[in-house]
Amino acid sequence: MSARTRFNVIGKPRRRVDGRAKVTGQTRFADDIKLPRMLHCKILRSPLPHARIESIDVARAEAHPGVHLVLTGKDFPVTYGMMPVSQDEYPLAPERVRYVGDPVAAVIARDEQTAAQALDLIDVRYQPLKTIATIEEALATPEPRIHDYGERGNIHRNQSYEFGDVEEALAHADHVFEDVFFFEGNTHLPIEQHAAVATVDADGKLTLWSSTQVPHYLHRALSRALQFPAAHIRVIACPNGGGFGGKCDLHNHEIVVSRAALRLGRPVKICLSREEVFYMHRGRHPVLMKMRTGVTRDGRLTGMSVQTLLDGGGYGGYGAASTFYTGVLQPVTYELPRYRFDAARVFTNKPACGPKRGHGTPQPRFGQEVQLDKIAERLGMDPAELRLNIVAKPNSLTANWLRIGSIGLAECIHKVVDASGWKDKHRKLPEGRGIGIACAAYLSGAGVSIYWNKMPHSGVQLLLDRSGQVTVFCGATEIGQGSDDVLAAIVAEVLGIDAFDVRCVTGDTGITPVDLGSYSSRVTVMMGNAAIQAAERVRELIADAAADELDVLPERVVFARGQVFASEDPSKTMSFREAVAFAETKYGTLGSVGSYSPPKAPGRYKGAGVGPSPAYSYTACVVEVDVDPITGWITVPKVWVAHDIGRTINPVLARGQVEGSIYMGLGEALMEEQVFRRLPPKLSNALVHKIPSLLEYKSLTSLDMPEVETILVEDPDPNCPFGAKEVGQGPLLPVMPAVANAVFDAVGVRIDEVPITPDKILAALAKKAKGEVARVGPDRFPDVPYPEPIFVLPPSEGGDGNATKAPHRDEPARHKEAAAS
């Protein structure tokens, strides 16, 4: 199937199947649901960043007219959490609050206004605890511990891996580059605020509609947190009004309204305020990182050591995975014979961080791509050429045992270099104008599920009948990316019908086969492969029945443009509907299922489960900037981006994913920041989100967005449906470093942190004028008690994928600072 090159649906620009609903206002988002007798929920949140709850008195709230129920932590004795290793959250905090915004109590009332009024009537007494605001404070403050689990003190996760002797590789390099970078946290900011509605059905079972990207994981978590049988819970993921990873985690309010509905026997709705969405967060971790890279004089990498330090906020969430992701994907982009990463995540008294578009990888990608720019400059090489020379090889294994299949990165680089006129611009534009390049790779789906199991990652079911209608069921979740459209297109392609002739039923744990959710760019590949399998299975039945009627061999039956016909003699034909009717006559009720599990990863060491993917996508990006040397004001006139998508399912949507990624990347590069305000500690314990609003958290408007030239490069990957890889996340990654590199080309200063703002540029220019190092960025990387690394020999050095004993090393030499050459 994947080898096919001629398609009727795949690759054609089409109106998405759910397009009409979206432009008529008929798409039903969670907050659009209104049920008879529905009540409304509001949540009381902690005003303190870190405190013990001494008492909660809800009597006045319960007595308030219109209030039906008040819930507190004692109604939720069981913890929950996305990762099995971090079951550290309560839907409502029973005795401890860990950030301003941590939920403490909930009021369910006849309307939202009444519920909000009653919140004011709840009396909570807190015993404040020491506020831990930053990475440095978390490292320096082992007590009080924000959680009583984790590595030690307030270090949540701490891990080290070494693939081959990196110190030796650096020692044999011609140059060793050492840089420290900082990537500020930022948030998803979907325009839709999270909402959820829970109801008890007529049969006594629970149904929850929610703006979630992960109905399956939510289904499991609800069962655990409510101690209610999973078979009696149905989670329906409404189309999300934007997700970007922000609706990937389990949300306390989903559990709260479910409990309330079960308690009251009435529907209960909640819709978060914008401020509460900032508290839900689970966004980009602030990451401090240090990169040491060995380079030959012709620009090849000999080895690299990456140290990362993540500010995790108040809970675990996806943090264990995020920590891994700051390390594991570095070797996928360029040839890197030896690699080491040390990664630690600390708890702080802020909303928990988690997965945002690119999950854990944009931060180290920023560091490496800016460092490569410095390397090219130092070696007198063209940064695009340097990258071209070291692009990872197709069908290879990385130093950390990830299997790369197709890789179209070289073509991507060529395309953006040509389109942007790179060779005429780089180091040639007038002062104040500059151009920068960066590249990236990303997963097409995580190879391992969040919880350990050997079941499929995606399931698809098809139902057909004599009317010719085709209904496809899949747990995948539409978050705007077009998952329903991909599903319909793939089924339509296999069955030779129009995508609009396929009805999609998705994201409903009660009636759709399990799909793990819309995260890690997994949907096209995993759901797509399952859909191909299901569609091919049912096509076989239809072909068999049609062959009887057409008097040809079944393998000679062709499905195209709504017809089923003989390949050699197109006059022997019937409509798809007739063919389905014959099949129903011959085989009875028609249906099929398909499922998909990713290939087994070659790495066998502990932790090898994070990083493997059926395929990796690749992106190259060129950004042009205009920097005013007097004010530091930055303008981005144009961006060129080429993305190796494998194969395009619907070019309209694929382009939208790329341009949306550029948009979000530019926001991160230039202005978006999830930052906090600490009041003077002598006067206050307060630690609040500085700007929890759509006005002050800056997201680019239509006037701020540059022109984007998008190029899709197709290098079909055999592991993927029709060869199609991911497109939703990868294109974001190179944007931030490309901006930083362009700023250097424009005015000769290095901004080694994100966001890159005019004040930082001006500060760097002032240093430059004084003859100091023309750079703004972190000065040092703190001492982190990383563990001894798990040592694994790279494939090229004869390893078998298992951990092994590290080679004998002279310990003091290892810690000797390798001076930047």
Add this chain to the structure above:
Amino acid sequence: MMRLPHFRYRAPASIEEAARILADEGSQAMLVAGGTDLVPNMKRRHQEPTTLVSVRRIDALKKVANGAGLTLGAGLTLSEVVGTGAVREHYQGLWEAASQVATPQLRNMGTLGGNVCLDTRCTYYNQNYEWRKAIDFCMKKDGETCWVATASKRCVAVSSTDTAPALIALGAKARLVSASGEREVALADLYNNDGIEYLTRRPDEILTEIVLPPAAGWRSAYWKLRRRGAFDFPVLGVAAAVRAAPDGTVEDARIVLGAVASRPVVTRAGELLSGRKLTDEAIAEVAAKVATRAKPLDNTDLEIYWRKEVVPAFVGYALRQIRGDDMRATRLRIARQSLG
């Protein structure tokens, strides 16, 4: 969904009736026109008037009168101000200021009077009730401390109106009407340098008109610093107006800075520029002197020292535009739109 508190609603048909209501109800009543400032503030419980006096039905507040100068009704929406030919033709600085307020939809709602009377802003204040509770509130509302400057005796919330600096530079006056009479004040005198008591308008007064003097001989400009091309309030506004002789010698000049204090800051530009020509040297010197009046604090977007550093550049943009330089490319970079 954020919701308004309860209120009593009055919708008088005339200025007199509105003035009577204000006189009767005292400071518990507030005027609302476009609602773009007051409604969010009420949702955040900054203001909780028991009575809202909606002035949308008062046609007299929408008047535009061309006389010796130009009289603009306070009830004109900002879009209507932008669409007024005389503004475009003679009062470029006002046109540029009004064109850059917030967003197109907000300009369709918000009024000139509303922008002139805009509540002062501060990142410790323009937050939801729950957020403000988490910092134990601040001096401007429900609290005692000014968290921007904890030793400060007065609130340092920032005047964030775009139109007021432009209007003051153009010599505008404000007409205030109450049940007990009416008065006209120089617009600069409508403001106090106090984030709480930022207006000299009494609660029973209605701002009915902005009166602009004749523009003959004057050229004006407004340059706004903000992060994005839309939505954002100014973190610096530079309004300049210059009257020059045919040979280019400046006869009179006014430069007013917005968003650097609790009121628009009127500078000594007139003294500094009079009798000189707008040479590069004169512009640089005046820009540097004027900039010393800007005292940004850490309560708006963007970094405070940088905000101070770029004041001369923005003053320079305004003066060069008035001199007749082609500033279109710079305008496009700064405003993210050509304002054409």
Add this chain to the structure above:
Amino acid sequence: MDAVRERDATAQENVRLSMRVNGEEVDVLFAPYKTLLEVLREDLDLTGTKHGCELGECGACAVLVDGEPVLSCLALALDCEGREIETVEGLARGPELHPLQAAFADLGAAQCGYCTPGILMTAKALLAAEPAPSRERIKEAISGNLCRCTGYQQIFEAVEEAARQMRDEGGAR
């Protein structure tokens, strides 16, 4: 006309007023503190109009009032007596999509679809005033509508395409 000139919204009782919504006279009973956004979504069940902040900071709730795009989250419902309101539900003619809707659906201008109704209504007003707007004008006109999905480019193209369609059809609708 002056049915709502004096309303006591401090009382818990609902108030009634009439407006024209999508060409139809409606009488609606609602809690008097509500904004137009709340009345449309909660009392008239017109949930096509969205909300992202309720403070005038995103543009998701934009509707047309007397033909002008405004933010329904900041408009007091009581101020809307007798006014003409248009929402996304009123855009199509029967089953036939408005050219803007068709272009948005065809050209990728709606990804998640959440900011879409506000942008469609804003674009409708733009094309009514300027049948052939430049790219620059389109950018300015929708600068008050945040979209986190698309990067706006496909939105600009869809507005341009719809404008072409409408000019070919002979005028605004």
